[in-house]
Amino acid sequence: MFCIIKYIFELNYDSPYFSTLSLLKDSQLGAGMNMILIPSWLGVVAFLHLLVASLEDLKVILTLWPPDTMVFLGECLLLQCTVEGNSTFDWHYHWFRNEPNTSRIAKNPRHMLSGGSYSITAVTREDGGRYWCQAQPNDNATKTLLSRPITLNVSGLDPPSLTLTPNSRQLFIGETFTLKCPKNLTNSSIWVISQTLTSHLTKLSDSMTAKCSSQNNPDKSGTCVVFATRGHSGLYWCEGAGGRSNAIHLTISSGPVIMRTPVYSVPQGSSAVLSCHYRKGNYTKSTFFRNGVKAYGTETKLTLKNVGEEHEGYYKCASQDGKLESPQSWLSVKRNLFSGDEPASSSSGSWIWVVVSCIILIIIPLAILLIHHLRYKMFYTHSCWTIPGEETSAGGLPATKQDGTEVQWDLSWMEMSNLLYPGK
Structure with a gap:
């Protein structure tokens, strides 16, 4: 129109x-x-x-998957922007954070945009805040529709963990993988949302290719064994009476090679194993890339020791002739307490220790020196004072008689001389 x-x-x-x-x-x-x-x-x-x-009459709706604004560190999220109403327009989408129409979301390798879909891989504390999406008809640069905001609150608590076997963000079509809900989420079900333009929530047990059980398990935890098809790419999480688990993202590939990276964040200081898997052929050597740059050797497995923030990023592998290349996969690193993600209270606590150290090293020695100075000054001054009403002659007082016995004199030496020698 x-x-x-x-x-x-x-x-x-x-x-x-x-x-x-x-x-x-x-x-x-x-x-x-x-x-x-x-x-x-x-x-x-x-x-x-x-x-x-x-x-x-049109309305822009912003939806969050999983549908919970309290999100966990290290999990994956999907924001979906849709236009509701009788519309035949082709839409272009803009995304804003914290302030609408003024502060567009800065580029971040963990944040991916695809039409009206906005996905976040491995949530960090910096991802918290308010998000908006804006829809604009492709043929009209002035008319825009803005959604209501969604606020993401990042929890520092460890979430109930959904277990995936094998532990990999990428899988081949035709592989079998198993999902198991945590034990503390009783009578829980596993949910999946496919990352498509028409994303919708689906209970995994409703899928014809998944064998799921919940009530029949002795530990009352949901378990699904899935025969992977292309439609199984997307977000997975558990929901039960006690809440939900963390959400993970799987990519089901039909390509010739995939890059297996851990689906969960790797603790800082530990080791991580990345591997290159080929659908066909006997490949013994591969080339690894990090963020598009060749950085590692030629083995099909890559072991990273003492993992740190410098190892975080997108990894992919390729055959040595470069003809076969895997999709890239994100390696997430979980910071420890003293990393950049530590709470503000820890930072304030460190300042307290700095102040205490200054008191111990500076103020206490100064106080000791001051006390010594005052004691010396008091002693020196006291030795120079005279006792009131007490005078001594220049000649001094005799201490003993000639026979050596002690004599206590009540008169001054001059008066006693006059008594002993009156003629003088």
């Missing part, structure tokens, strides 16, 4: 339509054509009014 409107407004007097009108006008039909053009333009205005009204 926007194409029709655009065509109408771009008509000019050089077009054949207006040339014909000119000929008719020149042939004495101008007055009649003016009467015809008036209702024609009124019809165009009415059409435009109906078109604008139809746009106003």
Whole structure:
């Protein structure tokens, strides 16, 4: 419809339509054509009014999978933007974070955009916040529709873990994989959402290719054995009476080679094994790439020891002749308590230790020096003071008699001399 409107407004007097009108006008039909053009333009205005009204009836819906705004570290998420209403437009989508229409989401290798789908791999604390999507008709640069926001709150707690066997983000079509819900989610079911333009929630036990059991298990945990088909690519998680597990993303490939990387985050400081698997042929050597750059040797298995943040990224492998290449797969690293993802309370605690250290190393020695200084000053000053009412002569007092016995004198030495030697 926007194409029709655009065509109408771009008509000019050089077009054949207006040339014909000119000929008719020149042939004495101008007055009649003016009467015809008036209702024609009124019809165009009415059409435009109906078109604008139809746009106003449309609504943009933003959906989060799994449907829980409390998300876990290391899991995968999918945001889906759809336009509801009677619309035949082709839509273009924009994504915003924290502030609508002003702050578009910055590029991030863990964040992937595909039409109205926005996926996040291996959630970190930095992924928390409010998200919007904006829909815009491809033929109209001014008319846009904005969704309501969804707020992601990132939990620092370890989630109930969905177990996948084999532990790999990529699998071949025809492989069998097993999903098992955690024991603390009683009577739980496994859900899957395929990452397509028409994504919808499906209970995995409803699939014809999955054998799932819940009530018959002794531990009351849901288990599904799945024969992989292309339709099984997507998000998986468990839901039960106690909540939900973390969500993982699987890619089912029909290609000749896949890259097996752990589906869960690898703890920092531990080891990780990455392997290159070929559907056919006996390949003993492969070339590995990290973020598109050749970085490793030529074995089909790559062991990373003492994993750190520098190892995180997208990995892929290829045959040595370069003819066979796997899709890329993300390797996630789980930070420890002292990494960049540590809570703010730990940071404030470190400042407390800094202050305490300063007190011990600086203030206490200064206090000791000050106490010594005051004690020395008091002792020196006290030795220079005289006792009030007590005077001593320059000659001093005799201590003993001639026989050596101690004599206590009550008179001064001068008065005693006068008594002993009056003639003098």
